Amino acid sequence: MIDDLYSVRILSLAANLPHSGRLAAPEGTGERVAKLCGSRAIVDVVLDAEGRVQNFAQDVKACALGQAAAGVLGQSVIGATADEITGARDAMLAMLKSGGEGPEGQFEGLRALKLVADYPARHASTMVGLEATLDAVRQAAEKQSTLRDTANTRTRLAGAA
Numbered sequence: 001m002i003d004d005l006y007s008v009r010i011l012s013l014a015a016n017l018p019h020s021g022r023l024a025a026p027e028g029t030g031e032r033v034a035k036l037c038g039s040r041a042i043v044d045v046v047l048d049a050e051g052r053v054q055n056f057a058q059d060v061k062a063c064a065l066g067q068a069a070a071g072v073l074g075q076s077v078i079g080a081t082a083d084e085i086t087g088a089r090d091a092m093l094a095m096l097k098s099g100g101e102g103p104e105g106q107f108e109g110l111r112a113l114k115l116v117a118d119y120p121a122r123h124a125s126t127m128v129g130l131e132a133t134l135d136a137v138r139q140a141a142e143k144q145s146t147l148r149d150t151a152n153t154r155t156r157l158a159g160a161a
Contacts, residue, residue: 009112014067018074023057027143030135034124039066041132047140053077053085058132063125065116070129072109080106082137089130096123 026044033040039062046055056077060070069092077085088107094100095114102111116126 010064010068013069013071013109013112014064015071017058017060017067017071019056019058019077020060020074021057022059023055026055026057026136026140028136028138028140030132030137030139032128032132032135034062034066034128036121037063037125039063039125039128041066041070041128043129043132043136045133045136045140047137047144051081051141051144053080053137056133058129060129062128063122065113065122066125066128069110069113069126072107072112073129073133076106076109077133082134082141085130085134085137089127089134092127092130096126 022042023044023046025046027046029042029044031040031042040060041062042059044055044057045053048054056074058070058074060067062070076088080088084106088103088110091100091103091107092110092113095102095111096117099117102108102114110130113126116122
């Protein structure tokens with residue numbers, strides 16, 4: 001029953017969106033939109049030297065399920081690597097589409113959305129924040145890699161001169 005989907009826990013997560021807003025100087029920005037319902041997430045990140053999320057902000061305009069997933073994400077993402085976020089995304093998709101148990105570790109809170117599996121039309125809106133975060137982290141990692149390569153090239157050129 002769809003009323004079970006909108007539990008007190010889901011509604012509480014949706015109402016409390018950590019790291020809401022935008023960063024002034026993000027290294028990476030990701031945006032995702034669920035075509036069916038129009039749920040949207042824009043995520044900004046800054047990574048530390050080890051590639052972990054150091055700073056995070058999200059602007060999410062979504063249904064209660066998308067907001068709830070973003071709420072868990074906001075509580076969990078600081079300190080995560082791209083691989084950990086990818087693992088959470090993959091486990092979330094398996095939970096929604098093929099009966100998986102859901103994410104573990106720091107992203108285990110996303111299991112609160114397990115009932116969404118019974119409502120395929122809600123899957124995309126539930127995933128917008130996580131997918132936007134992955135896009136932002138990948139973009140930031142690419143930017144950091146380019147900056148390191150440029151710095152290494154300058155160092156080599158300076159040493160050759």
